[in-house]
Amino acid sequence: MSGERTGGRLAPLRPWFQGLGMLLVLQFALFGLLVLGQAVPDRPIVENLLTAVEDGTYGPLGVADRMGTPADTFTECVVAGTGLGASPEESAFSRAVRMPRIATCGGGPEQLRAISEGAVLADNDYFKYWAGYTVLTRPVLALAGLEGLRIVSGTLMVVALAGAFLAVRARTSTAVGLALVLPYVAGTNLLSTPSTSFSQSISIAFIFLSVILSAAGAGRSPRLGYAGVGLGAALFCFVDLLTTPAVPWAMSAFAVGAVTWFRRRELGTTFLAVLLSGIVWPVAFAVTWASRWVIAGAFLGFPNTVEVVRRNVGFRTGGEHVNVSDAFGAGLRVNASYWWNAVPTAELVLAGCVLAAAAGLLLALRRGGPSRWAVALVLALPAAVVPVWYAVLSNHSQIHALFVNRGVPAALAVVTAACLVAAALPRPEPAAPAEVEREDSVPPDEDTAARHDPVSEVAAPTRAT
Template identity: 65%
Template sequence: MARPRARHAWVRAVLRAAGVLVALQFVFFGLLVVGQAVPDKPIVDNLMTAIEHGTYGPSAIPDRMGTQSDTFTECVVVGTGLGAHPEESALSRAARMPRIDNCQGGVRDIQALAQGAVFDTDYYKYWAGYTIFTRPILAIAGMEALRILSGTLMIVCLVAAFLAVRARTTTAVAVALFLPFVAGSNLLSTPSTSFSQSISIAVIFVSVLLTAWGAGRSRYTGVLGAVVGAALFCYVDLLTTPAIPWAMSGFTLAAAVWFRERSLKPAAMWGALGTVAWAVSFGVTWVSRWAFGAAFLGLDRTIDMVRINVGFRTSGNWAGVSDEFGAGLARNIDFWWTSIPTAHLVVTGCLIAMVVGLVLAVRRGGVARWGVALVVSLPAAVIPFWYVVVSNHSQIHMFFVNRGVPAALAVLTAACLLVAARPRSTERRVERDGTSEEPAAAPETASEPALRP
């Protein structure tokens, strides 16, 4: 009887997660409608002010931290949702997501909108969930305020994610997971030069936060946190760096399970499950955007858009892009190493931390803990996997996609420090993956006993 009951528990758990994911899609679309209900006129007026102040564009300005800024995407983000006919409903606008041109033609388009022009361009290959944040702020306070608030959001989410990971593991692990990413990229420049990237990075931290928070309740809730975090990231982001929250969230769940239970099998199993669930949630959320588009705009039109977009991002021709296998991975590593001024310091610091962590791990739990470090760090492999699969995008956008390199280093470093960590004195655990006995794990919540591996 135990086996059928366990299978039924798994089925119910999967159905609950699927129900949450499906419900989220309708919530997301409803929020798009709310964002489109914000009138265009005050947004256009404030963008005209930004043009006069010289704070709209131009594209590819230096970020003063080693690379160019992503002002191109920023111009797209502030122009998303603009240009529809005043009589068009918010529902219709949300379905097709009108937009103006990027930095190159954006000034001209904004000036035309100020004179009452209407554009017929749509942009529903991405969710554009950021519009629920950007459009109200642009209408009320303008572009400069949006920069400040985007940077504030990024900092708040970073602190919250750090505290959540620290609560599930240790301070050293939390520092290792976030510090190389912050110190080894142009993240701190984004609020003033590319606030769209600040919003994206904030949701990276939200994904990790939700996974860590969920893992503190139960293994299953940790997976559910990863599912919700992936959906949110897909909803808000413009295909910038999905592999980073994917890797960090998978590691966070595996690390939280191992730290609490000191058993490799459940840590590996639930870490893998969280990593796979993140990818599935991201994919389902993306496809659901196209489903909404097809429902309103027609299936054939949507299929053509998807086919062209997916084909281009995986292997499309572009000046300077190589179709050689692995070119996306090799070029991003080289770009990061040669362009980010702190790259050498980050690598040195990570290597020292790894060595210290692995030495302490052997002293506290035996050589078997090196195997634990390897297993819980496996989610970092999704970053090079992403570079290879989405080669075109990875090469065209190296100036921000390179952040995946320090993110992968961060996961590896955090894994090495995790296996060196002592259990908290307030918890009793028995180590089952190595050789030593340590205080025994807190029991799972009552809602999850049937889901134990």
């Protein structure tokens, strides 16, 4: 009996344990993908990258993206060179564990030439990140070169962006879908990334994939919504180099909350959906990140792995760096200032978001009274993830403001979309199918009427056979 009572008490938690189990199993699948990426031969990749060096399209550092901010060619060179430098005799499994990597734009060309002549690089492990992008970058680099990879990454980004809009629109409204994606498109250098920093295009594609999974799942059931949030977080961690995790975190939690409101029209249920989504995302992200360290530690030794982790976490949260302030709120201040001064459309995006949000709040007040403002407040809560991220990872946020500043328009997008959700009218119930009049005016006989009358069919006794 006690076992039954314990099982009854734990029954509500069973789906969460199942979800955690599936997340852990996913880590093995992700590592398997790393092995597949490392199975691609280095030689065609090196040859194509050397061609890009000669053409001047590999790097260099300091390239302008012609949209107001410097291109992130540093990260692009890191991504293009990840997986290179190992001995040809080393297994794909071993390479996936330690993840070799050549230098970035400055020293990369020399190392590429050395590798082409048979050199093997030592002490170039890069296992602190999953580097899941190598599943895409290595085969595309081998087949189509750097320019081909730019096209592929840009295509993925555009498809994911359109998919996120359609997924949110289908389960909320057109206005909400536009409000969630337009500020991020118009208020960042997103459109320049395929040609100047394809690594950011890949990251952005998985931001919107996270939104797609979250909205699509929530449209079917709360459990699938949380599963979509967790899967999106894990995949983003798999391919991203800690660029802008706060953006998919905020957008995914909002998407689940907005879809829940449109389905249920219950403030308490919506708040719970936002809260749980906001918890599931960082948990799935953290589990995936930690799993990479566990895998590395299991094969490379835990003392070395722990030291790498300790050093990097300490530096990213509060390490010293040139022009980095340790004052509280410095990360938020630097990124808000960077966005306002560097992005030419910042004023237009802010003005558009303020006007749209104000219109949404006024319309919400007219349609549902002050209680609708509570809906806007609940759905706007995920935007708080952005300043919290800036505070916790202050060092990282200040050093990489050239792309971390995208969290500012992302937060504006969530707040604006939340206000428009609050103003939305309930969806009309599907109309009952209209009865079709008979073309002839002659009334049917009793037999025909009985055969086509659903009430008669239900009421009629079943004949014995």
